Amino acid sequence: MHSKIVNLNTNPCKMCMPMGAVSAFYGIAGCMSILHGSQGCSTYIRRHMATHYNEPVDIASSSLTEEGTVFGGEKNLIRGLDNLIKLYRPKVIGVSTTCLAETIGEDVPAIVRGYLESRPDCKVKVITVNSAGYSGTQYEGWFRALHALVEQADMDAAPHNGVNVITGPISPADTRALKVLLNGTGLSCTLLPDISDNLDGKHGASYNRLPSGGTPLAEIARMAGARATLELATFTPDGASPGRLLEEKYNVPLTRLNMPIGLRDTDAFLRALENLGGVIPAGVKEERGRFLDAMIDAHKYNALGRAAVFGEPDLVYGLTRLCCENGLIPVVAATGSNCPPLAAILEEEIRPAADNVLVTRFSVLNFADFDDIERAALENGANLLIGNSDGRRLAHKHSLPIVRCGFPVHDHVGGQRIRLLGYSGALQLLDNFANALISRQESVFRTEIFDRHHPALRPEKASTPFGPESLTAMSDQAQTHGKTRPSLQKSFAEKTRSHPCFSASACGTSARIHLPVAPDCNIQCNYCVRSFDCPNESRPGVTTKILSPREALERFVRVKAEMPNLTVAGIAGPGDALANFAETAQTLRLVREADPDITFCLSTNGLLLPLYAPQLIELDVSHVTITINAVDPAIGAKIYKHVSYLGTRYRAEAGAAVLLSNQLAGLKLLADGGVVCKVNIVLIKGVNDAHVENVVLKVKSLGASIVNIMQMIPVRGSAFENFTLVSNREHMALRKRCEVHLPQMYHCQQCRADAVGLLGDDQSIRLREAVAAEARTDAPVGGGALRIAVASRSGVVVDQHFGFADQFYIYESDGVSTRLVEARRISASKASCGMCGEDPGRRGNTAEGMGKIAKALAAVADCKAVVAMRIGDSPSRQLAEKGIAVFSTYETIDKAVRHAASKCAP
């Protein structure tokens, strides 16, 4: 795994403060939010919330611009408040700041004071929150908003018998369940906030865009007179705790409780309610009994769980405690927030549970990102993820089950209805944990047991859905390249099927191109004359034009355009591909860029193979042909005149031995690297004809997969000029004999080094001419085709004024078919400054306007007709004077052009 990057957050496990603030404001009746900052903050947050809650989420923005950033955003914020009030008629507005507003030092409370002073009739309560994104996460933002509400609302301290219940970020469904519970106790409770309706709405005949559910402002005011506050959050920072504020300012005693997740914390919460005089409904007691039953039912499944739990501090703490109660060990407990007290308290919780089942490794992570969580989850052997849906990527990557809870849940529906709180919430959650573990076990236990006892038979592991180059694999790239290449291995087989030289069935359908970029050779064969192409691969007679790598690329691209069945690009000399390795390599690289799917092959005498085999593999060469005429230096010495290797020219047996050892070593290197190797053997009567079978056996043992035995064609001027050809019958008999060892290539055509096309249908001469033509001509396609200029924005429909056009589509048409010749730019000037020519009184007299029309007229001078959506009188007249017909229409270009052409036809 790659090492940790400390200066970056890699895959955040947190969001920003404004997110938390606006979420809390969604729990206030008749409240709208405006973010003081640039437009994007509100839109991103809306998108994030809308996907989780599946509810319309409307959050305004003061839409700060450059000017506002430099000179202050007061004007923007004031206008924003005005507009928001007009559109939504809210009772409360929450103004939350963003990074930008805080950084430029906006004094939002002062702006709001001024705003309300200048609008004495305004009855809207405006609450301001400092929520710079860099000062905390959504967790702190949530509490800051609640704190601001209690601090800035017009509080009513008249004592009453009610109880305040304040929650951290919980789901609408949990909020609803909590309300039902509180109502059932007979206590008069104020729940702050209450997002149960606003973020999990009902479908009805009417839709009210103002969130009208939630805690009313009047009830918030009365919180100052309550006899107690329960704050269901363990880690609320004191400065942002609404409960603490109520206690300090209004003497309402605060009891801080854990979020009631799981048995102990739900018990504690109910006890606290009882202590305040509440009556626990009988139904709740039944729920508890049922939950205990469920804990027992699932305990053996949960005991196998090793969870990575992540999210906001309270959530992580609650989930951790639930897990530990049930013997499910949280081997990772992580929050993205910076919450220093969390670590010690989590450790205290997890340690005994882990000891119990002899688990020694677990990690508690504060201020963590998903990179940290991934690392720890893998190290500690997590088999279950519990948290928001941002963990789904980890889940996919490492095939881990994930139980979604918290915020956000983007990849499932019903995020707003996930339950955690109380006995019933915990019961659901516990079932989900156990079921995730059960289905994982169910899907793997057979194969796991089988694999353990039959290691040799283990089938190939399926690749992860993230593909081979996932984040963790990145740094191991070099390693992966060198050794196992499973994806390539697989595609080799596929490529071989479409390679005309390696597969007889492909030779009629798949075309290949040989790119002659390698003129040099480092050995001298006695059957070869260097002024001709190498007869190993090519018929003698025509010397190939050598191409530069770039020319080769151009030829490839042009041929590919003509032949979509081109599947193979090869380098076959005309010398030895490796003797010009630099050119060969560059050509391959260029072609690969142009066509990621093309199969590469290459042919060589093999002398330099040990040197370049690794690089050929790196270059993705999947097929290599090596010409090995003998595996005995004594016979080789008769075939090779000399061999030039690393600056020395070897002759006779020494030369043949050098060549042979390199050929064999090279063949093995390639074959081990997964390259498909074909061995060519030039059959020379009286020299190696009796030895060919030995060659085949030897190359087979080194990994060659096909052999091509070719008759030597005696070349005039070569040492073997007067040798007799092996007869076809002898040739076929030899192939048959060797076929028992290795497949034989029967369909070889001994093609040229610049061959193009299907085997047996060499197009090189014809295409060479096509290749020479750099650009095609602009001459009309057929007789009688007329040139027509079209004003179009879309390029599909005639949808532009003649005078507005900054380009014309120049077509040719004979009235039946059409051909686009070019998209002709009129000038480089911007499109928007044109004029339509329709109203010369308005803009037409300006020099710019005249220039534009004149340029447009010049641009169409060679056309017979102009087709535009609209055209002014003056340009229309001027065109007529030049004999250019004008058609004004709103039609698809194709139809309009054909129509114009048929009208203009002589």
Add this chain to the structure above:
Amino acid sequence: MCAQILEERQESIKLAADYKAAPIRCDAASVSGAVSQRACVYCGARVVLNPITDAFHIVHGPIGCASYTWDIRGSLSSGSDLYRNSFSTDLQEKDVVFGGAEKLAAAIDEVMRVYAPKLIFIYCTCIVGVIGDDVEAVCRNAERAWGVSVIPVKAPGFSGNKSTGYKMACEALMQLLLPHKDQSRNNGVNILGDYNLAGEMWIIKSYMRETGIPVVSTFTGDAAYDRLLRAPTARLNVVQCAGSMMYLAQRMEEEFGIPWIKASFFGVEDTSAAIRQVADLAGTPENRRRAEQLVSRESARVTRLVAPYYTRLAGKKAAIFVGGGFKAISLVRQFKEMGMKTVLVGTQTGRADEYEVLGKLVDPDTVILDDANPAELESFMREKGADILVGGVKERPLAYKLGIAFCDHNHERKHALAGYEGVENFTREVNLSINSPVWRHVRG
């Protein structure tokens, strides 16, 4: 016109019939407090660049910007997955006081040591300029030290709207390409403005392959560093989403002399036109012949497949609210083909000339709006009795609350809407939502 329109918004909303009198107000800053559906400059830049699969995308700023854009778009990759991570300098209070440039520089050094990417983008968010970080200097130094491309993307959210972000991304791409200006030209085309959502770039490329036109580079769907650098060798730029990539096409024409054409691969008619035009401009008569074969085969196939749906959709009313004008135009035309009437059409960042085309295309009583807000969408969809809304995720819950069907045309979708198969998907999706039994029950 109906209520619920802010005075400042009046000029951005028109009936098509009134269009001739005066153009719609567009391409302007959003009205404060109006609850615009637009995002910001950073968003525009991120959208355009993020599909570059093997680049290291670092968001320089506080965490939110990175958090909300982590892998939210359905751009697919045939190679690296690096772009699906979210990297942020996660600026803290102390960084805002003392500056974040050092942290950024240190981060780049770490990234080079651990990942060694060939290309790094640094997105500058709102506060980066305000706190005085000289990001360009950091990038220059890093380039010098590591010999790779480290490119700043100037995208503070407040410096314009999403279109400004597109332009900033195009500038960043030009900065990447300019040093590779001198390459010989070959026969292929670049495809600009497709982001390979749900594999759409692959669909377009398959058409090019069948036509015999090589694709050199793609901007930026399924793009990778090495392929991007080859872009100056293309003969023609094919610009799909004109809103985001027009500027790049113009700059490439200026610098590399590559001509461009606009093309749309949405709808049968547009797709066919695009395939033919590219074959004409970048190919030979043989390519055009093959294009013709492809077009007639696929048009016939798709027409046959969608015909049974059309009888179920005829007469239904559509509302459209999408990002750019180009897409809106395509959609109006597609609905026409389906026998549906567009009763409302709006965009976040459409341009005047696009709105003019829209005005021509739709019926006189169709409402056209720029940078609409939820209140306006709600009022007009109700007033016009829309049966379906085409939009993005933010608009979906609104449509549902109003009991209106919905079609995702946003960047998170998992099904392609481009090309001929996109027409099938689109028609099927419109039908399955409009004609779902749930409406009968919830209304009944």
